[in-house]
Amino acid sequence: MEKNEIKKALYKTKPLASFTKIKNGNAYYVASIEDEAIFFEIPVNDMGDAEFLMLMDAKLLIRWILV
Numbered sequence: 001m002e003k004n005e006i007k008k009a010l011y012k013t014k015p016l017a018s019f020t021k022i023k024n025g026n027a028y029y030v031a032s033i034e035d036e037a038i039f040f041e042i043p044v045n046d047m048g049d050a051e052f053l054m055l056m057d058a059k060l061l062i063r064w065i066l067v
Helices: 001-015 059-062
Strands: 018-024 024-034 036-043 055-058
Touching: 001 024, 001 059, 018 059, 024 059, 036 059, 055 059
Parallel strands: none
Antiparallel strands: 018 024, 018 055, 024 036
16 A cells, blocks of 8 residues: 555544554554554654553554555
C-alpha cells in the first residue's frame, strides 16, 4: 500500500496501534489493516508532553508512518 492509501484506510477502519518498544530514542507502534502491518516510528524528542499509551488510535500516529 502507498502512504496515501494507508492514511485513508486508517481513517476508514479505525484500527488500534499497539506499542512495541523504545530503542535509540524512538518509540515503535504497529497497527494492522487488512492483514497488513503498518509501522510507526516516533522520535521521543518529538513527543513533547503528549500522552502516548500502550494502545492508541492509529490515525493519531499518521505523521510517523514508516513506508
